[in-house]
Amino acid sequence: MPQSAGIRLLQVARPYWGLFVAGLAATLIASVLDGVTIVVLIPLLKILFGTAGSLAQSGTRLEAVMDRILAPLLSGASPSVAGTRLVAVLMAGLVLKNAFTYGSNQLSVAVQEGLVRDLRVKLYRHLLTIELGFFQRTRQGQLISAVIADADQCKQAVTAALAAFFQNVVLILVSLVILSFTSVRLTLITVAAAPILVLGIRQLLRRLRRYAGEWAEERGRLTSTVTERLAAIKLIRGYGAEAVEGDAFADQADRYRKRLIRTQRFSSLTSPVSEVFGGLVIILIIWAAANPDVIGARLRPEATIGFLAVALKMMAPIKSLAQFPTSMAMALASAERVFSWLDRESAEQDEPGARPARFERDLVFDQVRFSYGGEDVLTDVSFPIKKGQIVAIVGPSGAGKSTLLELVPRFHDPTGGAIRLDGVPLSGLTRASLRQTIGLVSQETVVLNDTVHANIAYGRPEASAALVREAAGAANALEFIDKLPDGFDTLLGERGTRLSGGQRQRIAIARALLRDPPLLILDEATSALDTESERLVQEAIDRLMKDRTVLVVAHRLATVQHADEIVVLDSGRIVEQGPHAALLARGGLYRRLYDLQFRTVEDMA
Ligand SMILES: Nc1ncnc2c1ncn2[C@@H]1O[C@H](COP(=O)(O)OP(=O)(O)OP(=O)(O)O)[C@@H](O)[C@H]1O
Ligand SMILES: [Mg+2]
Known part of the structure; x- marks a missing residue:
C-alpha cells in the first residue's frame, strides 16, 4: 500500500517536522532571491544596451515594476553608477541566495539522517522482540540489508519531498510569476507544453516499484551469502570449495546486477524525456518571442534574454520534478520493506494482568x-x-x-x-x-x-x-x-x-x-x-x-x-x-x- 508507507514514514519523521518546515522556508527564500537576481539582470541589460531611463516606453509590466522598485537606486545616477549599484545588488542577491540554499541543504540532511537513524533503531529494537522462530525462517542477510540499506533508502523520500518537490515547485512558481510579468502569452505557451512531460511517466511507476522491491530482495540475498559463507570459512577451506563458492557468488552478483540495471533503466527514463522536452520549450520560446503574431507584440532583446534566462533556469526544477515520482517510488519500496518487518508481531508483549514472577516453592x-x-x-x-x-x-x-x-x-x-x-x-x-x-x-x-x-x-x-x-x-x-x-x-x-x-x-x-x-x-x-x-x-x-x-x-x-x-x-x-x-x-x-x-x-x- 503506497499511501500507507508514505504516511507512516511521515509519522516516523514527526520529530523533524520543525526542521523540515525551516528547510522549506530557507528554500522559499532562496528561490525568491534566485528570481530577484535574474530580474535585476533586465535593468542591467537595459543599461548595457543603452535603453535605460526610457521609463515611458517600458515594454513589460515586469520592467515597470522593477523600475519602480529600483528607482531610488537608479534615479539621478549616471548609467555607469547605476550599473555599479545594480551589480552590487546582483552580487548581494547571489551570495544570499547561495547562503540560504546551503542552509536548506543542511536542514534537509539533518531531517534525512535523523529519519534514517530513527527508523533503523526502531527496526533493530523491534527485531530483538520478534518470536524466535522468525529468525530461523528468515535469512540474516535480509535483516541486515533492511536495517542498513532499506532504512537508508527511505531518506530518498525526504530528499524527494523536500529538495526535489517543494523546492522545485517553489522555484517553478517564482519563475512563472516573473515570466508572466514579462509576457503572459509567452508564459502560457511555456506552461502549455508541460503536460507532455507528465504523460507516460505514470505507467512506469508501478513497474518501477515492483522492480525496486525485487532488487532489494536480491540485495538481501547477496548480504546473506557473504555473511553466512564467511562465517563458514573453515568449512569452505576444509572442503576446497573456494572456487565453487566463488562461482555461486558470481551468479548471484550477476542476478543482482540485472535487477539493479532493470530498476535503473526505468528510473532514469525520466531524465532524457525531460531533457528533450526542455530543449523543445526553449526553441518554442525563441520562435514565439520573435513572432509578434503569436505573443501580441515583439519583445525587446533584453526582455527576451531575461525571459529565456528565467525559462532556462526553470528547466532544472521541472526536470527534477519529473523525477519526483520515480525517486519517491524507490524510497517507498524500501519503506514498505522496513514496515513489513516492523509489522511482524512482537512476541515480547506481556499478557494483560501479568504479574512479577516469584519463586518460593x-x-x-x-x-x-x-x-x-x-x-x-x-x-x-x-x-x-x-x-x-x-x-x-x-x-x-x-x-x-x-x-x-x-x-x-x-x-x-x-x-x-x-x-x-x-x-x-x-x-x-x-x-x-x-x-x-x-x-x-x-x-x-x-x-x-x-x-x-x-x-x-x-x-x-x-x-x-x-x-x-x-x-x-x-x-x-x-x-x-x-x-x-x-x-x-x-x-x-x-x-x-x-x-x-x-x-x-x-x-x-x-x-x-x-x-x-x-x-x-x-x-x-x-x-x-x-x-x-x-x-x-x-x-x-x-x-x-x-x-x-x-x-x-x-x-x-x-x-x-x-x-x-x-x-x-x-x-x-x-x-x-x-x-x-x-x-x-x-x-x-x-x-x-x-x-x-x-x-x-x-x-x-
Ligand atoms: N527450531 C526448530 N525448529 C524445528 N524443529 C526443531 C527446532 N529445534 C529443534 N527441533 C527438533 O526438535 C527435536 C528436539 O530437538 P532438541 O534440540 O530439543 O533435542 P535435544 O534433546 O536437545 O538433542 P541434543 O542432545 O542433541 O542436544 C529434534 O527432532 C529437532 O529436530
Ligand atoms: Mg540439546
Missing part, C-alpha cells in the same frame, strides 16, 4: 505439549522441580531436551498443558521478571565480540571488577583469563574464536554464576573436551549447581549423579523418572544410556 511441568509447527516434539511432559532440588534431564540426541529447557524462559510457549511457577502459569508472569528469576546456560555457549569482563558481566553490567573476578574464579576460568594479553580487558574475537570450547563454556558458567539466579537452567554443552578441560568444566558446573535450584540437561555422568531426580526423555515423552540408583536398577533406557555413554567415560577416568 516449585516449578511444575503439567502435561506439557510442544511442536515447532510439525509433529509434536514434546508430549505430555509432567514433572516438578522443588526449590533447592537438582533435576536432570537425560535422553538420546533429538529427544527434545533443549526444547524443554527453552520453554522455561518462554523462548517458545507450550502448545498444550502449562508450566507453573509457584502455581502461576508462565504466561501470567511478566517476561522481564521471569527471565530475571532464571539463569540460562545454553548448549551453544555464546561469546560476544567484547571484553572478557563485559562477557561475564553481561547479565549484570554494574558488577564490580572484584565480583567478576570472583565469578571467573569459581568457574575455573581465571587460569586462562590471567594468561590473556590484557586479562579481563582482552577483546574476545568475532564469535569468541580466540577461546577453546572448554574456555567458552567456563565463560558462560562465570556469567551465570555472577547473575546468581534463583533458578538455574543449564544445557550442558556436548562438545568433547579432553580430560583436563573436562575436569575444569565439571568443577565449574558443580560449583554453579551448589545450593541452587537447577534444571539441567545432563550429558555427563558427574552431573547426573548430583541430581535429586532424573527425568529420562525419549522422542518427546518421559519414559522413566526417579533417582539414579532406582533407574539403574530398572534396567530401562537410562541403564542403556548409562552403559553406552556414561560407563565409557567412567572407564576412561
Whole structure:
C-alpha cells in the first residue's frame, strides 16, 4: 500500500517536522532571491544596451515594476553608477541566495539522517522482540540489508519531498510569476507544453516499484551469502570449495546486477524525456518571442534574454520534478520493506494482568505439549522441580531436551498443558521478571565480540571488577583469563574464536554464576573436551549447581549423579523418572544410556 508507507514514514519523521518546515522556508527564500537576481539582470541589460531611463516606453509590466522598485537606486545616477549599484545588488542577491540554499541543504540532511537513524533503531529494537522462530525462517542477510540499506533508502523520500518537490515547485512558481510579468502569452505557451512531460511517466511507476522491491530482495540475498559463507570459512577451506563458492557468488552478483540495471533503466527514463522536452520549450520560446503574431507584440532583446534566462533556469526544477515520482517510488519500496518487518508481531508483549514472577516453592511441568509447527516434539511432559532440588534431564540426541529447557524462559510457549511457577502459569508472569528469576546456560555457549569482563558481566553490567573476578574464579576460568594479553580487558574475537570450547563454556558458567539466579537452567554443552578441560568444566558446573535450584540437561555422568531426580526423555515423552540408583536398577533406557555413554567415560577416568 503506497499511501500507507508514505504516511507512516511521515509519522516516523514527526520529530523533524520543525526542521523540515525551516528547510522549506530557507528554500522559499532562496528561490525568491534566485528570481530577484535574474530580474535585476533586465535593468542591467537595459543599461548595457543603452535603453535605460526610457521609463515611458517600458515594454513589460515586469520592467515597470522593477523600475519602480529600483528607482531610488537608479534615479539621478549616471548609467555607469547605476550599473555599479545594480551589480552590487546582483552580487548581494547571489551570495544570499547561495547562503540560504546551503542552509536548506543542511536542514534537509539533518531531517534525512535523523529519519534514517530513527527508523533503523526502531527496526533493530523491534527485531530483538520478534518470536524466535522468525529468525530461523528468515535469512540474516535480509535483516541486515533492511536495517542498513532499506532504512537508508527511505531518506530518498525526504530528499524527494523536500529538495526535489517543494523546492522545485517553489522555484517553478517564482519563475512563472516573473515570466508572466514579462509576457503572459509567452508564459502560457511555456506552461502549455508541460503536460507532455507528465504523460507516460505514470505507467512506469508501478513497474518501477515492483522492480525496486525485487532488487532489494536480491540485495538481501547477496548480504546473506557473504555473511553466512564467511562465517563458514573453515568449512569452505576444509572442503576446497573456494572456487565453487566463488562461482555461486558470481551468479548471484550477476542476478543482482540485472535487477539493479532493470530498476535503473526505468528510473532514469525520466531524465532524457525531460531533457528533450526542455530543449523543445526553449526553441518554442525563441520562435514565439520573435513572432509578434503569436505573443501580441515583439519583445525587446533584453526582455527576451531575461525571459529565456528565467525559462532556462526553470528547466532544472521541472526536470527534477519529473523525477519526483520515480525517486519517491524507490524510497517507498524500501519503506514498505522496513514496515513489513516492523509489522511482524512482537512476541515480547506481556499478557494483560501479568504479574512479577516469584519463586518460593516449585516449578511444575503439567502435561506439557510442544511442536515447532510439525509433529509434536514434546508430549505430555509432567514433572516438578522443588526449590533447592537438582533435576536432570537425560535422553538420546533429538529427544527434545533443549526444547524443554527453552520453554522455561518462554523462548517458545507450550502448545498444550502449562508450566507453573509457584502455581502461576508462565504466561501470567511478566517476561522481564521471569527471565530475571532464571539463569540460562545454553548448549551453544555464546561469546560476544567484547571484553572478557563485559562477557561475564553481561547479565549484570554494574558488577564490580572484584565480583567478576570472583565469578571467573569459581568457574575455573581465571587460569586462562590471567594468561590473556590484557586479562579481563582482552577483546574476545568475532564469535569468541580466540577461546577453546572448554574456555567458552567456563565463560558462560562465570556469567551465570555472577547473575546468581534463583533458578538455574543449564544445557550442558556436548562438545568433547579432553580430560583436563573436562575436569575444569565439571568443577565449574558443580560449583554453579551448589545450593541452587537447577534444571539441567545432563550429558555427563558427574552431573547426573548430583541430581535429586532424573527425568529420562525419549522422542518427546518421559519414559522413566526417579533417582539414579532406582533407574539403574530398572534396567530401562537410562541403564542403556548409562552403559553406552556414561560407563565409557567412567572407564576412561
Ligand atoms: N527450531 C526448530 N525448529 C524445528 N524443529 C526443531 C527446532 N529445534 C529443534 N527441533 C527438533 O526438535 C527435536 C528436539 O530437538 P532438541 O534440540 O530439543 O533435542 P535435544 O534433546 O536437545 O538433542 P541434543 O542432545 O542433541 O542436544 C529434534 O527432532 C529437532 O529436530
Ligand atoms: Mg540439546
